[in-house]
Amino acid sequence: MPVPNDYLERILTSRVYDVAVETPLDPAPNLSRRYSNTLLLKREDLQPVFSFKIRGAYNKMARLSPGELARGVITASAGNHAQGVALSASRIGCEAVIVMPVTTPQIKIDAVAQRGGKVVLHGDSFTDAFRHAMTLAEETGRTYIPPFDDPDVIAGQGTIGMEILRQHPGPIEAVFVAIGGGGLAAGVASYIKRLKPEIKVIGVQPVDSDAMKQSIDRGERVELKDVGLFADGVAVRLVGEETFRLCRELLDEIILVDTDAICAAIKDIFEDTRSITEPAGALAVAGAKAYIEREGIEGKTLVAVNCGANMNFDRLRHVSERSELGERREAIIAVSIPEQPGSFKTFCSVIGNRNITEFNYRYADADTAHVFVGVQITRRDEVGRILADLAQHDLQAIDLTDNELAKLHIRHLVGGHAPGLCDERVLRFEFPERPGALMRFLEAMRTDWNISLFHYRNHGADYGRVLVGIQVPQDDHAGFQQFLETLGYPWVEETDNPAYRLFLGKGSRQH
Incomplete structure (x- = not known):
């Protein structure tokens, strides 16, 4: 596959290792065993700023002239790129202003400030912050450091692909990378497809932040009206021009995953590494799991780039709650039971030895009781059998496992x-x-x-x-x-x- 405007030389000459480290390519034994494939994790969560973004930020800033550095730099970011710019500015010796959406987790705001960056909060999304940063850049003369849509930034992220091929010279089925604005995917794909075009490079996006997939499907950049904010590191409404061009030419496909799958991937990574990634950081693992299940492959080697670990600790409550659903280990069912003696016993006998993870009931009327129940399962197809068994006993039931209203609110408001x-x-x-x-x-x-x-x-x-x-x-x-x-x-x-x-x-x- 030809690479437009060959990035190979740019990647090979990138100046990233003054501040970034070559991260390990670690095996994920539990995931590998469960999915009958070898899954390797590229540990970008171990960078000094706990994210791959330091690579592109430093590579861009290291190439600025003394005059540009003297005027300072400015950027817009939801957090990880911001930390990369702040640390790079500290190492190089220039002043950095970081414009961040007001929805940015506090852990990322604090981290930027601690690394010497001046934080300006503006807007609800990256696009809002970007527009404000561009206005400030024009007013102050500072150099804008793009988070993704710049050849030097893309090349800096591409050094991850270079390390992957060096660390694992053997056959690789596919490399999975998260996509927000597209810099990581564009850089990794530019290197890998140049040297080993047979390796698939697959992007992964949340179902509610899929600007790149929609753009590629349409053949032109699409700006989303709204973006999901759970995976805030990839909450981008409009992808870059250069990243769109490269991803359209080089990516084999883009896989979409939902919040439950992301939460399950966070748990998977923790069980294999004892590290906690942020939602965007777990996207690649979620995509790799979906790919294995879809293709039914065995005995292959797959690489997932763990791209960030700047997790707000309070979010873990939500992750823990949803990870079982994402791993398809829990089903949520609504059951209507006649208000008469023995009905509850009948219901429990149908559930059998399955573990009930949640049970909510309140008297509704003299004829029928509605029960909200969580049931532990081992496979998704078990739900159909449970519903059929309940129906045989004249108990009407609805599967609510994929119902967002039920999972977010109804379970706490039953009755x-x-x-x-x-x-x-x-x-x-x-x-x-x-x-x-x-x-x-x-x-x-x-x-x-x-x-x-x-x-x-x-x-x-x-x-x-x-x-x-x-x-x-x-x-x-x-x-x-x-x-x-x-x-x-x-x-x-x-x-x-x-x-x-x-x-x-x-x-x-x-x-």
Whole structure:
């Protein structure tokens, strides 16, 4: 496969090792055994800033002129590139200003400040921060250090591919890399495809932050309206021009994974290395697992780049809660049981020896009880057998394992029926975790709409998951839609969600 504007020389002459280290390519014995393949982890989480970003940042800055260094540098970043620029500036001896989204985890903000960077918080996403940084660069004369869309940055990240081939000269089925703006994937693919084009280079993105995949599918760069913030290190609305060009030409494919799969990968990496990666850092492992399951391969060698470990500790609650679902070790089921003696015993007998991980029940009416239950499983296809067994005993059941409303909120709100409530609409929102977010919501809402339900649970992330019930009369629906569009927060309507209707609503839509 030809490489556009050959990056081989750029990568070979990159100046990264003044500050970065050559990270090990470690085996993952537990994962390898479970999946009957050899899985190797490229440990970029062991860099001085716990991320691969130091490579590209330093390579770019090491090539600036004395005059440019004297004026200082500026960048925009969700965190990892920021730390790379701050440390590089400290080593080189210039001043660095870092513009970060206000949703950036505090651990990354503190790390940048500790390395001498001046932090400016602006906007909700990388794109917002980038635009502000470009304005400041023009006003101050500072040199902007791109996080991904620059040949020197791409070449710096490409040294990871160089190390992989040197550390494992034997056959490799595929190398998996996370994609945000695309610098890592573009750099690694540029090197590997130049020397060993038979090795697949596969990008991995979250299902809700897939700007690169959408762009490649469309044949042009696509700017996302909203991006998921769980894997904040890859929360990019618009990929770079050069990274798009290289990824379109060189990547074999892009695999999408969800939050549960990412959480399961974080747990997998911990069990093999006793290190905790950030969500973006675990994307490659999640993608490798999905690839193995899809292709049914055995006896192959696969490499996953663990690209970062700047994890907010409070997030571990959410990761732990969702990892079992992501590993397909737990199913969530809603079961309707007749309110009569012996029904609960029948239900338990059908579940058999399976471990019940969660059980929520509250009396609903004289005829039927609705049970929210978590069941430990070993394979995903077990759920179908459980549902069939329940049906044979006249117990109606719904599989909620992939239902976001059930996993995020309903499990904590079971039993909240409101029989006399009319015109209720229920929506899930993502609120930025910063002062004033809730007030903005309340001020934008009309005072004649009553809030009938409000559930918020802090998951240690950089955004809050909020479930809101609002009584909106039929003739106000147009005004309500305008309110949602003006508010600007990502939202999903859940009024017809079966989990809501079973455990919180009246059983049918009321508007």
